[in-house]
Amino acid sequence: MKLTYAIIAVIMLALSASPFFFLKKADFGIDENNPGQVIAVSSYDAKVRSMDPATCGDTMSASIQANTFEGLYGYHFLLRPVKVIPILADGMPEISKDTLTYTIKIKKGLKYRRSPCFGTDKDGQPQTREVVAGDFVLAFKRVADPHIVTPLALAFIESKIVGLKEYRDKAKSYNKGDFSRYDLPFEGVKALDSHTLQFSLSVPFPQLIYVLAMHNYAPFPKEIISYYLENRDESDGSRSPVPMKDRSTFIKDCRAMVGTGAYYIDKLSYDGGDIVMKRNPDFREEYYPSEGSAGDKEAGLLDDAGKRVPFVDVNIMLFVPEDNPAWNMFMAKRTDVSGIPQQMFKTVILPGSKLTDSMAKDGIKLMQYESPAIYWLGFNLRDKVLGNSKSLRQALSLAFDVETYLKVLFNDRGVRAMNVVPSAFEEYPDLPKSPYSRFDLQAARAKLLAARMELEQAGVIKPGDPFPTLTVDLGGRDEPQKRVGEFIKFEFKQIGLEAKIELNDWPILQEKVENYKTQIYTMGWHADYPDPENFLQLFFGPNVESQTNQTYYINPEFDKLFEKASKMLPCPERTLIYSKMVGMLNEDCPVLLLSQPVSFVLCHPWVSNSKPHPVGYGFFKYRRIDEQMKKRMTGDN
Amino acid sequence: MSQINLTVNPPAGDSAQSLDLASPGRSLWGDAMRRLRRDRGAMICFAIICFYVLLALTAMTYEMVSENSGGSIPTFQETCDFANYYKPPTTEKVKWWLGTDWSGKSVLFKTILGAKVSLTVGLMANLIAVPLGMLLGAIAGYFGRRIDDVITWLYSTLSSIPGIILLIAMKFAFKNVHFLGLDLSGIHGIYIALGVISWVGTCRLVRAETMKIRELDYVVAARAVGRSDMAILARHVLPNVLHIGIINFSLGFVGAVHAEVILSYLGLGVDVGVPSWGTMINGARNDLMSGYWWELASSVTAMFFLVLALNIFGDRLRDAFDPKLKNV
Numbered sequence: 001m002k003l004t005y006a007i008i009a010v011i012m013l014a015l016s017a018s019p020f021f022f023l024k025k026a027d028f029g030i031d032e033n034n035p036g037q038v039i040a041v042s043s044y045d046a047k048v049r050s051m052d053p054a055t056c057g058d059t060m061s062a063s064i065q066a067n068t069f070e071g072l073y074g075y076h077f078l079l080r081p082v083k084v085i086p087i088l089a090d091g092m093p094e095i096s097k098d099t100l101t102y103t104i105k106i107k108k109g110l111k112y113r114r115s116p117c118f119g120t121d122k123d124g125q126p127q128t129r130e131v132v133a134g135d136f137v138l139a140f141k142r143v144a145d146p147h148i149v150t151p152l153a154l155a156f157i158e159s160k161i162v163g164l165k166e167y168r169d170k171a172k173s174y175n176k177g178d179f180s181r182y183d184l185p186f187e188g189v190k191a192l193d194s195h196t197l198q199f200s201l202s203v204p205f206p207q208l209i210y211v212l213a214m215h216n217y218a219p220f221p222k223e224i225i226s227y228y229l230e231n232r233d234e235s236d237g238s239r240s241p242v243p244m245k246d247r248s249t250f251i252k253d254c255r256a257m258v259g260t261g262a263y264y265i266d267k268l269s270y271d272g273g274d275i276v277m278k279r280n281p282d283f284r285e286e287y288y289p290s291e292g293s294a295g296d297k298e299a300g301l302l303d304d305a306g307k308r309v310p311f312v313d314v315n316i317m318l319f320v321p322e323d324n325p326a327w328n329m330f331m332a333k334r335t336d337v338s339g340i341p342q343q344m345f346k347t348v349i350l351p352g353s354k355l356t357d358s359m360a361k362d363g364i365k366l367m368q369y370e371s372p373a374i375y376w377l378g379f380n381l382r383d384k385v386l387g388n389s390k391s392l393r394q395a396l397s398l399a400f401d402v403e404t405y406l407k408v409l410f411n412d413r414g415v416r417a418m419n420v421v422p423s424a425f426e427e428y429p430d431l432p433k434s435p436y437s438r439f440d441l442q443a444a445r446a447k448l449l450a451a452r453m454e455l456e457q458a459g460v461i462k463p464g465d466p467f468p469t470l471t472v473d474l475g476g477r478d479e480p481q482k483r484v485g486e487f488i489k490f491e492f493k494q495i496g497l498e499a500k501i502e503l504n505d506w507p508i509l510q511e512k513v514e515n516y517k518t519q520i521y522t523m524g525w526h527a528d529y530p531d532p533e534n535f536l537q538l539f540f541g542p543n544v545e546s547q548t549n550q551t552y553y554i555n556p557e558f559d560k561l562f563e564k565a566s567k568m569l570p571c572p573e574r575t576l577i578y579s580k581m582v583g584m585l586n587e588d589c590p591v592l593l594l595s596q597p598v599s600f601v602l603c604h605p606w607v608s609n610s611k612p613h614p615v616g617y618g619f620f621k622y623r624r625i626d627e628q629m630k631k632r633m634t635g636d637n
Numbered sequence: 638m639s640q641i642n643l644t645v646n647p648p649a650g651d652s653a654q655s656l657d658l659a660s661p662g663r664s665l666w667g668d669a670m671r672r673l674r675r676d677r678g679a680m681i682c683f684a685i686i687c688f689y690v691l692l693a694l695t696a697m698t699y700e701m702v703s704e705n706s707g708g709s710i711p712t713f714q715e716t717c718d719f720a721n722y723y724k725p726p727t728t729e730k731v732k733w734w735l736g737t738d739w740s741g742k743s744v745l746f747k748t749i750l751g752a753k754v755s756l757t758v759g760l761m762a763n764l765i766a767v768p769l770g771m772l773l774g775a776i777a778g779y780f781g782r783r784i785d786d787v788i789t790w791l792y793s794t795l796s797s798i799p800g801i802i803l804l805i806a807m808k809f810a811f812k813n814v815h816f817l818g819l820d821l822s823g824i825h826g827i828y829i830a831l832g833v834i835s836w837v838g839t840c841r842l843v844r845a846e847t848m849k850i851r852e853l854d855y856v857v858a859a860r861a862v863g864r865s866d867m868a869i870l871a872r873h874v875l876p877n878v879l880h881i882g883i884i885n886f887s888l889g890f891v892g893a894v895h896a897e898v899i900l901s902y903l904g905l906g907v908d909v910g911v912p913s914w915g916t917m918i919n920g921a922r923n924d925l926m927s928g929y930w931w932e933l934a935s936s937v938t939a940m941f942f943l944v945l946a947l948n949i950f951g952d953r954l955r956d957a958f959d960p961k962l963k964n965v
Contacts, residue, residue, distance in 0.1 A: 324926075343926035404719045408739060477905075479920050483739060485909040490717050490740070501909040 028276050028316055037313040038625050043320040043335050047272050051257055052250040053218045054142045057152040066618030067277060068259040069218035072104060073209060075616030078292035078301060081426040082530045082615055084213050088131065088260065099569060102199040102208060106133055111282040113264040117227030128282050131260060133191035135219035140189040141182050142220060146172045148249045153216035162200040163187030177247030179225050204567035210529030215618060218259060228256035262310040262621035275317040279310060288622060301611055310621035333634045336625065337603040337610060345411045349600065363605030370598050372422040372527035372614045376591035381552040382516045385468055388458040393589035395447035397436040399495045406595055409483055414595035419582050421532045422596055424614050427575045434586035437593050444495050469498040473521040475509035514547040523550065530615055532578050533566060539585060553590040606630040669957040679953035685946035689752050696753035713750055714910050716742050723929050736931035747912040748935045754913035758827055758897040759890040765832025766889055770839025771882045775874055778847025792837045803834050804896060808905040823908045827900060831893050839885040846878045880958035887951035891944050898940065914940050
């Protein structure tokens, strides 16, 4: 009897301990026999939604993909205001007089990463091949392909490139799995010879250079299609064709991510999980930049000038969806870089944007940068109250204490926006600042009197009636959003205006705003490219139809200037037009300007050459890790 | 002398015993009340509840006065003081005794004002739920057959859906709904949603009790002399199940206070800016990590004592009304 109990006890113990026998060390596929490897570890918090440059539309996917897929152009790592430089292109484009034709030379000798899609040698080793102009043409055809959802990439070039619509129409009639549609002609993007590309535009589009600086239009070898999309691995190791109806039109497997970048993606999946990027041995000879902006030299960002990149052999990114664990991993020195969770901010950053002593003692470095984004409270000018009274909008702007708003609700993680253009843009110093972008209750009350006159004249309110209650829609239901709501209520109340706060889920707010079903709403815009046009188009009258003009701001004079400027290449004359347009917006207040966010990034002392870039991606290749120091500091050997 | 005294004034316990036997006309109610009054724990809890009611009434008066004062007395929302945000508890000023919140508003006042929301939610939800439950329970139990089937089906269906999920669903359904001039997206929606889902317990108990009472001699007799069903229900059945209603009222109160807190925590409760314990607890999600514990501590403590008092009081109420415990 006793023995039975003993046996039962042993079995129970063994069962409860059994999970531990199957614990494995995380496998990143790193060669353990090569101790000299430099490994960078960071964390990421949002699942990767796309592995194909054409379908990429979110920042998370872009920040991964851009390290392996490169475009013709890119951004200089160090220079601010940001500057576009050639990456795969050999020099800047040659632009015709009418600015409609761009001719671009491609660097010679560029190689893709080695992949079995290029065949194998007699030892079974995968091969590579040179990048040719035709690969870029294919990339653009894929972006235009109606059978691939290319949300972002298509929007930028739609109605801009000659023959794009015709190509789309013709390709529509093809079967989804029939890739012979890529043999159809595409007039606007042509390969003149193996290393020369030519773009033909239907309208002047000076922002094309910024579009070409995105990795979404990276060269795409046709071998990927035949090897990975038309054929597949069988369980016995052989390869067999995929039936046409089962074919995917885009890459779903990280092995098929064949790019030219400094790294290739060794491990990546859609459902989270760790990402491993390894050094691409066939990466071209590229060197660390030798010029930077003011302060870069002091910050040690030019110490590696002229050295060959990349410095790091393996980049590991751990999937940590929650803020706090990610933060704890950084503090435990398991990851190299980290942002700062909102709730930890006070314990990390002292007033005046300085690190606390304990962190500074550990040698942790703080980097901050102003994101090229502007947040505002949008006014729906179709609303009879807000639309009929410019003075009311000005009064609300004057009554809003943005400095306190940023201090109390955002720990000063932002600066007051002075007009609709971010300060990181080259043109910013020449643009006028809004006279209503200040906190002045007295002026606000005076404006409110004028607003009453305007509204009475328009017949919206009767003399003696109180102002109607204003409804403010927010894009979230969580506590921070509620506090924003409470703050707005308080600010409006200061000049005697009542506000009702509506909490919405983000997609619902977007829908409401796009259909002009709101009165006042929180919104913001993050730059796609560093040109004020990107922000001014939000107030361009005809954009009401495409729902990008969400304030229903219609000003014929503004529209005329916009049309004129949108055909011009960067020049002082264009800046002058921009400044006129910004002046109009400042006066008309279609939005209540709130803030331009400031982002903070921390890194451990063994990380160097880390400088956050406001627009571009794909700068892993410049990062350097002092492996010795890391080992010493983490006590890991 | 002493001899006479003894016979005239017998020991107190004896007298009570003999009084009980001697006056059979004393009602269940009076009896229960007497027993309750003798219960010190119940009385303390009752005092605590009264204190909270007082707080709520004060809060209500303040809100009414400040809203109609035309700006001379600031409403709570207007007491923001951004220079003194996140001030830890200090004795410097009365309003800082429990510290200040993210906008510099007094946490002490916020907690007191929160009592109003919690108590009104408890009260209103039960004012809907208990009468509804009693009525439906009595009808189902008394008439039986089809009516019983329908009502049983109704409450089984309702109780098969997890309460909090039903509550959330109703709150979403109430969005932008106006009913009898009430905006159901705010607190009125909570009253109704809670009332509509929490009558099930009362209904079940009352139904069972009514089924028993229906067969008792006095009901049979009343039916025999030709009294109408409605009269029997009103005169003979309902008074005998009323105590169930009262007990459920006090217990349901606790549930309603909980529910308000949970709904506000989920962002479906009161309007933005209305102080309530639920929103205070929700706010702590952000604040606690930065070390601002006082708002959470105040609201949770306030809620703890109210819920504890209500629970104990409800329990003692049940004891007092239970005829089986009458002579214990």
